[in-house]
Amino acid sequence: MIEMIIEQRRRSLGGGLEVGRVLPFAERRMIGPFIFFDHMGPMDIAPGVDRNADVRPHPHIGLSTVTYLYSGEMMHRDSLGYELPVRPQEVNWMTAGRGVTHSERLEKGRASGDHLHGIQAWVALPTADEETDPAFAHYEGADLPAWRDGGVSGHLIAGSAYGLVAGARTHSPLFYAHLDLEAGARAEVPMGHGERGVYVATGEITLGGRTLTAGQMAVLSPAASHLRAERPSTIMLLGGEPVGERYLYWNFVSSSPDRLQQAAEDWKAGRMKLPDGDDQEFTPFPDGARMMPSPLS
Template sequence: MIEMVIEQRRRSLGGGMEVGRVLPFVKQRMVGPFIFFDHMGPLDIAPGVDRSMDVRPHPHIGLSTVTYLYSGQVMHRDSLGYEQMIRPQEVNWMTAGRGITHSERFEHARAHGDHLHGIQAWVALPTEYEEIAPSFSHHAGCDLPQWSDAGVAGQLIAGSAYGLTAGAETHSPLFYAHLDMSPGATAEIPSGHKERALYIATGAVELAGTRFESGRMLVLGPAASRVLALEHSRVMVLGGEPIGERFIYWNFVSSSQDRLAQAASDWAAGKMKLPDADDEEFTPLPDEPVPSTPVKKEL
């Protein structure tokens, strides 16, 4: 039922920002098309926080990004001209395709202080869609499919599950949902996909007769069906169909190592457009070689 348990690994992003890195993991690089999964916070940010905490303009290719917040606010600006604050239980779905740049700024926190807590995920694009035109869509909380049943308040972030379909345009079969579970409540884990996982953001749950605390991702086999909340818990369920091996370098994802090298060269040479409203600084290319082996599941 449970194929693997992955514990978050704390990583510093600089400027006082720390995350719990879940995916990629050495023995489980992807879950369906999900290739990156970070648990941000919880973090109290004082008013007047230094701009070093901001995520300066940086590039992506070959993936879609989604930041989902439980609390806090983050300002998004991108090279397509979009400027959109993301708030709790809203979705900014950004598809990089052949290339996009964006920044993430803590402007609300700088002015008022904030309590930041959420999940950032990347979804790798299938090979035939890796070089599509970049796009961006925003989905307010009231527009996302929601349901409530026996102590479980659910919200579908992307894909299809629970008889619902979210509004963000995805390019391969997947599901991604947030379950807010009261103590003693049980919830179905969507089936019908080859790869599935459950992440406990807060609280504690029971699955297959075992208690699991927050900060853990449970990679599930085909028999897993329901999860029990042992206390008030925020649980993310996700999965989909595998899309094949991927190379990953910095913020770039591709089925081609040469394509990663080209993206790195383009960024270093200043060939990728910065956001119009945020073009005075940028994140430099890391001093690391492009990888020679792909990201793949290693069982």
Template sequence: MIEMMIEQRRRSLGGGLEVGRILPFARRRMVGPFIFFDHMGPMDIAAGVDRSLDVRPHPHIGLSTVTYLFSGEVVHRDSLGSEQAIRPQEVNWMTAGSGITHSERFEKARAVGDHLHGIQAWVALPKGDEEAAPSFSHHEGDDLPQWDAAGVRGQLIAGQAYGLTAAARTHSPLFYAHLELAAGARAEIPTAYPERALYIATGAIEIDGERYEAGRMLVLGAGASSFQALAPTTAMVLGGEPVGERFLFWNFVSSSKERLAQAAEDWKAGRMKLPEADHDEFIPLPSADTSPPPMS
């Protein structure tokens, strides 16, 4: 059963970078702990692209950002001193907790051009971990269990599903997986979590006898346990246990509106450390929460 279908809304992040915004949605703010979901690209970037395409240093609190690419390369730098290029089928997992700043730069694209395509997600932290110490981890290879059977190639990005466990530390029960399906292949959807969704990045699928095209997230009811690809398809399945109501302002997530206001004041006043390797510019605090957030 499909509880809701959410179509991506195209949003410009400035500098020519455009995304398909899925979450948050007016009638569905979260799926499990997932509070933000952007489909980045696909877009071709010409060599010598202007630096305005880059995502300059900006802050986060109360969440983990999850960066996952189908193609392209992005360089992450943060206020902990981390510097890490992410490439296809790798994961950058950054937990903001009490506060972190980071940037994302398209350095490969600037040098030789690139084809950028990926997903940016935020996972809200449970109340007991909202003020945890910030951290960053990069995962590839055996950290991200894979399988290949009956026309379905899968990779577990985070959490537990399909009898597998990914390496990134999560703070609440969740799952997040990337599936590549041949036309006609059928994939199972994990059923052990109370809130689940399926996002069609490319291709088309059939579920409950209905056809759905790319660019749509299907919020799943309890009965939905599988889907069939009607064409070669890239899909993301995700969900988990709810963490409770969360408020969102710009790049900040919290169970407290007062904490959001404090974070905004801290950034405006320059009290949040910038990345040591990328501290010469930053994104100013917007004047209203209608401003689009950076890509992660």
């Protein structure tokens, strides 16, 4: 039932912002179309926090991003002209396609302090859609399909699961859900998808006779699977159909190494438009960045 357990690896993004990197992993680059999965925080943001803690303007191609918060707030601005805060249990689904830039800043925390906790995920686009026009959609918490049953409180972030369909436009079959479970509560992991994973953000669960604690992701076999919360827990369920071989180069994803190199050169040369209202600084292309092969998962 459990093929592999991935432990998060703590990474500093600078300015005191720390994440737990889960995907990509050396032995498992993707789960379905999910190619990147970072656990942000939990961390307290002190009033007046340095701007170096912000996620400064940076580019993407070939993927969709979703920042999903359990607590705290980040201000999103992008090169399509969108400017709005990301708040708990809301969805900002940004499809980069042929190219987009955005920033996420800790403006609320800087003004009055905050407690930041959430997940940043990337979904690789199918080959036919890698160069699609960039797009952005925002969904309020009330817009997310939600349910309560037997000590489980769930929100469907994207895709289809549990007989529900989320509003975000996806380019391939997938599911992405947030569940809060009371101690002793049981939940089923959605079936009908080629690859699936369960990530424990807080708490402790048992699945397939094994115990998972905060910071661990289980990669599951296709067999039916149920989990049980041993104590109050917050988990993320994700999966879908593989989209094929993908390469990563910094913030860029593509089936073509040549396309990644072009994107890097475009960013270095200033040929990618910066976010409206946030074009006074940007994240430089990192020295020593290397292209990462992502074999078929």
